[in-house]
Amino acid sequence: MSAVSAAASSKADRFPDRRLGVLISGRGSNLQALIDAIEDGRLDARIAVVISNRDDAGGLERARRAGIDTLVRDHRGWPSRDEYDSMLAEDLRSRNVGVVCLAGFMRRVGLPLIEAFPAAIVNIHPSLLPAFPGLDAQRQALAHGVRVSGVTVHLVTAELDAGPIIVQRAVQVLEHDTEETLAARILVEEHKAFPEAVQRVLDGAWTLDGRRFVARPQDLRP
Numbered sequence: 001m002s003a004v005s006a007a008a009s010s011k012a013d014r015f016p017d018r019r020l021g022v023l024i025s026g027r028g029s030n031l032q033a034l035i036d037a038i039e040d041g042r043l044d045a046r047i048a049v050v051i052s053n054r055d056d057a058g059g060l061e062r063a064r065r066a067g068i069d070t071l072v073r074d075h076r077g078w079p080s081r082d083e084y085d086s087m088l089a090e091d092l093r094s095r096n097v098g099v100v101c102l103a104g105f106m107r108r109v110g111l112p113l114i115e116a117f118p119a120a121i122v123n124i125h126p127s128l129l130p131a132f133p134g135l136d137a138q139r140q141a142l143a144h145g146v147r148v149s150g151v152t153v154h155l156v157t158a159e160l161d162a163g164p165i166i167v168q169r170a171v172q173v174l175e176h177d178t179e180e181t182l183a184a185r186i187l188v189e190e191h192k193a194f195p196e197a198v199q200r201v202l203d204g205a206w207t208l209d210g211r212r213f214v215a216r217p218q219d220l221r222p
């Protein structure tokens with residue numbers, strides 16, 4: 001059993017403090033979706049810190065408005081990606097974060113962070129993975145002429161946008177869609193999928209079966 005699957009199949013009280021660390025780079029609408037879900041009781045968690053690699057990220061203001069601690073950690077000027085990631089891991093660990101949420105964090109995360117939070121880093125991506133990983137997922141979807149795209153929330157592994165899938169929601173691609181109109185409709189589904197997926201990870205009532213993120217039999221209701 002790999003480190004990831006061993007950690008993911010451990011007990012439901014793996015995250016007793018239910019503390020999230022949210023990493024952002026931009027406007028932070030998915031961060032807002034987590035804040036809103038916590039406020040209205042759909043997500044049983046608290047956000048311990050919001051970290052941005054850019055000081056102009058709009059999401060920082062959303063965090064401040066909600067009374068959440070923020071940190072700006074510029075990725076530029078570091079001798080290596082690993083050193084930057086090690087600092088992030090320390091920032092998160094020192095705040096007792098259990099689950100790390102990548103909410104539009106436009107950086108690949110490397111092993112120092114992945115190994116510090118095994119099976120506990122969640123990413124949101126605007127396509128139905130494994131289709132269209134990487135940048136400009138909506139543009140890729142339109143270029144390929146797919147009729148259906150959507151959103152995927154998945155666990156982060158060392159491979160880009162390829163970890164076990166937690167939640168997906170589909171969105172129809174319309175005849176006259178532009179990148180902007182498609183992105184806007186996908187975003188509506190992102191805001192539902194993200195809190196739902198984070199709640200599932202926190203519940204620990206899920207396990208990894210190879211690449212699949214599945215409910216344990218004892219947690220399936222009739």
Ligand code: GRF
Nearest residue numbers: 027028029030104124125126
């Ligand atoms: C979202 O489309 C998300 O899927 C992608 O980056 C975008 C972030 O948007 N990873 P926001 O900053 O959460 O509004």
